[in-house]
Amino acid sequence: MDAAYDDSRTATARSSGLGRRWRTTWRQGVVREYRLVAGLLLVTLAIVAAVVALPDKFPFTALMVPLLVGSLLLGPRQLEWFVIGVLVALMVTLLAQETITTRVVGATAVQLLMGFIVLLASFRRARLGVGGAMGESMLVDLRDRILNQGGIPTLPYGWHVESALRSAGGTPFAGDFLVATQPTGDERLEVVVVDVSGKGEQAGTRAMQLSGAFGGLLGALPPDQFLPAANDYLLRQDWDEGFATAVHLSLDLTTGGYEIRTAGHPPAVHRASGSGRWSVLGSEGPVLGLLADATFSCVRGVLGRGDAVLLYTDGMVEEPRRDIELGIDRMLGEAESLLRGDFTGAAGRLVDALGSPNDDRAMLVVNRA
Template structure:
């Protein structure tokens, strides 16, 4: 360039030639003026920019905008007269670029407000080897932390439903940065979908249980044992054209399909769909494979727990009465709930026996322990009590005989039990109690009364302790009244006073619906939720007909 031509290059031209744009910001009006070079730095066309700082938000990521806002607040508050900052912008093609801005406060004589004038420029090349590397390391640390938090949550998952809840919950979706998740588990040689969230996955959920030979991506990774990563829709559809109808207008830009392998055996597969992701780095793949290992271990443990609980529930159910007697003048409803925590088999039971004269004997009990022996003892004790009750013995005599029977089993177990004989014709109730919780009565007007039944020792105590005594307590059921017998799993909570649990049960019992089966469901389900179902529980409801609801 000649000296003559150089003389005609002013400061503005020089800045433009070096890629430096200028701006002016007036805080009082919000006006933010950018020259052509400044618009180019932000990858904005003149017609896309309305002249306010807010309109730059389409290019400035939220986390960067928060930091810049803090700097500008210091300017407006008078805490600073200048600022300088590096920040990232996202161009229209989605690429992040580093930008540098520098501003200075200008106070015009005679004007109460301020102006901020400054420059803005692309600083990507300048920071390519330092800031970008730090940014990548920071992003990787955040991703590692997110995956660690998901793994910790999976460690608390007890059942397959719990695992599904962790993975498809909003919190895990945010942590993993996914748009959709689909989870499948192996079930008798097939892959059964157990959880799906996100529009793509909800569509794919139409295929609920696929043979492994079918050409689905989750099936493929289970068969091969190798993950599959896709970073374009076209590449995915070339491999799986059959899935085109399921994709529709999905925003997904990338997907990872991961086999879930525990102890060398496939237990399922998971699909993670991303919106905006364009590649999987080697670090991404390593972290996702580590996540799949954690999911597989949790899923395997949960599947074993579910299987054990199913076996336990089946055994427990087999020990309980298969059917209830038909009554004249009353109705029965029973419910049993297995413990949510653990896979132990409980010793809780209920029973109802028709008595001579149209009456009914009802019992609720709990054998000590949570194992197969407790269930076996419970089954034998329940059958023995049924026989004693059917023979027509008094309430006191039934419990005395049951206690002796349990002691003779030499099982080193004791049991609590409440047994009552009810005349549905008259409403008279005779009850005896072997260390069990008091029954409740909901009267026809909706009020609930706790019946204090005189207590004796638990069943099964050694004979050398002397003959047990179970005094009789009498009370009355009016027409429309409902008697509730229950085990401690409905009221007890660790560290809580028993009266609080009894009051809570009475409140729930009083608030339940009129229909007996719905009332039984209400009591069980409400208290299971409030107590987190830490123990198994049994309950029996006996309603005497004749109220307004009959």
């Protein structure tokens, strides 16, 4: 009972510490933002004073500088009032002009238009609740989390695993992602390569959510239960385009035995070092998120010394008006020439050599040295 009481006190203390830390961080952020507002207002007033004192020498269009900085750094609520303040300052500087020429009227109209555009942008940001720079940093952080979940854990000697990802058009967000984990105390590597419906930024938000969900499921469930659980999760989301394809590899790092299951995904391929031949591992299963109570067949095998397995998305093998089997044959031919005896940088080399730059592409290479 004493141990339970101590654990309860420890948990309470930890919760209180996290709460204090969050409140401190929030207060610091609020103070920093109000200091920024005050600084921008001082700059605006200084510009107004300079224009009133020297109307022929100091341009009143300088008011656009604090307006632009505010649009980048301020939150939606502060930005709305700041824009109104800048427009009021613009009217004051306009009255200070000795002569109202056509050029002055045109410059005023342009500044009013810019203020209106910034105001509209602040209304759109109100849905997110943060400023432009902060919102961008949040998206970058989410993207980095997806990439970090795709990081390969440290493996025992004799195993070489690497991955590569390229998004459509070179954008930083992609509908293809992979998640890898090595359950604690288990000599197994669990990897899933996923292709979310859509591509580029269109699929990026769904990929962010699925990456976190699949990462939790992958390490917590037995290999044969992962894809059914992922399918149930997607069905519960009720998205308009809520489907995805996936290939799941469960690898025993001691024996080299593996299990591969696919869900509407291009098949994995296995290279036997003894014969040098590639074989297609034809597991089957429906696309995730379309059918309830779906079942997924399993292909089992063993990776011997020098063997390799490739997992990839359809962007590596699909092109318009070309059968996917031809794309797989082309990929295997390219892999045979590029990876002959050397798997260092294999995933990156294959992704750069194959597929269309207008589609997301992902590749995972597993090699037993």
